[in-house]
Amino acid sequence: MKPQSLAAGLMLAGLQMVSADHHHGALHFRHEQKPAVQEYDTTTTTTTSVLKVVTITTTITVSPDTAPTIVLAPIAEPTSSSLPTASIDSNTEAVASIANTQSSSTTSPSQGSKTNPLTPNGIKAGSAGGDAYPFWKDHIGWWYDWTPNPLKSYPDNTGHAIPISMLWGAGTVSHGDAVRYAEFQKLTAAPPYILGYEEPDCSPPDSSSISVQKGMKVWNEVVAPWGKKGSLLGSPSVCKQSDEDWLTPFQKGISTPWDFTAVHINTNNMGVVKKVLNHYWTKYNQKPIWVTEFACVDTSNGFKASENQTQINKFIADIVDLFQRDDRVYAYAYSAGRGLGSTWPPVKDEKLTESGRVYLDAIRKYA
Numbered sequence: 107m108k109p110q111s112l113a114a115g116l117m118l119a120g121l122q123m124v125s126a127d128h129h130h131g132a133l134h135f136r137h138e139q140k141p142a143v144q145e146y147d148t149t150t151t152t153t154t155s156v157l158k159v160v161t162i163t164t165t166i167t168v169s170p171d172t173a174p175t176i177v178l179a180p181i182a183e184p185t186s187s188s189l190p191t192a193s194i195d196s197n198t199e200a201v202a203s204i205a206n207t208q209s210s211s212t213t214s215p216s217q218g219s220k221t222n223p224l225t226p227n228g229i230k231a232g233s234a235g236g237d238a239y240p241f242w243k244d245h246i247g248w249w250y251d252w253t254p255n256p257l258k259s260y261p262d263n264t265g266h267a268i269p270i271s272m273l274w275g276a277g278t279v280s281h282g283d284a285v286r287y288a289e290f291q292k293l294t295a296a297p298p299y300i301l302g303y304e305e306p307d308c309s310p311p312d313s314s315s316i317s318v319q320k321g322m323k324v325w326n327e328v329v330a331p332w333g334k335k336g337s338l339l340g341s342p343s344v345c346k347q348s349d350e351d352w353l354t355p356f357q358k359g360i361s362t363p364w365d366f367t368a369v370h371i372n373t374n375n376m377g378v379v380k381k382v383l384n385h386y387w388t389k390y391n392q393k394p395i396w397v398t399e400f401a402c403v404d405t406s407n408g409f410k411a412s413e414n415q416t417q418i419n420k421f422i423a424d425i426v427d428l429f430q431r432d433d434r435v436y437a438y439a440y441s442a443g444r445g446l447g448s449t450w451p452p453v454k455d456e457k458l459t460e461s462g463r464v465y466l467d468a469i470r471k472y473a
């Protein structure tokens with residue numbers, strides 16, 4: 107899914123989507139390859155793994171070992187403001203705060219603990235998207251907006267919650283993708299966390315469509331160096347949930363493994379939520395899980411965002427409780443991305459919607 111607030115290239119992509127919508131009705135591009143999800147019986151997994159201890163430096167003058175040439179695809183009308191110029195100074199504070207957290211917790215990392223560095227600020231709840239930040243900020247530990255430097259688009263979203271950097275794609279599927287790729291390469295300080303590609307196994311405009319080969323190369327050259335500098339790395343988040351077939355070959359070809367597995371969950375069924383968590387936990391070495399997007403969606407016949415407020419409210423309450431109770435989940439984020447209907451989005455006309463308020467009520471019980 108894509109940030110709502112990006113300009114230029116994304117608007118171009120948006121126009122394409124509008125015209126396609128016109129043809130096909132309420133079509134959600136990135137999900138066209140997504141198979142239906144079936145309900146599933148689950149078993150509880152008891153977790154006993156020990157986290158690797160990571161040392162994070164507060165040095166802010168580092169740069170990646172490799173700095174591939176930036177090639178922006180020719181585009182119709184690049185706006186001057188869309189090309190980033192500043193470094194990611196805003197993350198300095200976050201790095202320092204993580205380092206502080208670490209120094210007090212590295213001796214006995216405990217799973218799901220409030221001081222575990224893989225739970226940003228010790229608060230699992232987060233936001234995918236920056237619009238709801240002003241309403242949720244006191245109860246979330248982290249947020250992102252699908253870009254390398256979320257504070258660039260949301261300069262007012264300063265505060266306790268950590269802005270998380272993301273490399274959305276390999277820079278080739280749209281102008282917005284190219285801009286974000288270039289901006290990522292301009293990072294000058296190690297972000298405390300980095301999220302990998304957005305749904306490389308599905309199609310643009312809302313997913314990054316990267317071949318496994320290309321994904322491995324970009325990971326090794328562009329992302330992995332930051333892991334060596336202290337960033338905690340999140341895997342690419344694939345779109346096909348537990349039916350995915352992208353991550354396994356990718357995992358085999360990368361030189362630096364990811365530290366936590368990033369997962370998307372779109373469903374209206376808690377059984378499916380558990381099935382997805384079980385899949386990633388079991389298949390990828392019991393690595394800590396971040397649910398970097400979740401939404402209430404009927405996937406029994408394609409992809410249909412729920413418009414039933416009663417159902418959404420119950421879904422939010424249930425899924426937040428489930429994530430909080432499940433020690434495999436270190437972080438989770440309400441998705442405010444596109445294509446999720448008119449009832450799910452947490453903010454409308456700069457006001458919190460009922461769905462946004464229900465999430466706030468659910469997470470404030472925990473932080």
Ligand SMILES: *[C@@H]1O[C@H](CO)[C@@H](O)[C@H](O)[C@H]1NC(C)=O
Pocket residue numbers: 414415416417
């Ligand atoms: C909305 O969801 C609730 C709770 O799942 C359900 O009881 C109700 O029948 C649904 N309403 C409609 C119109 O589908």
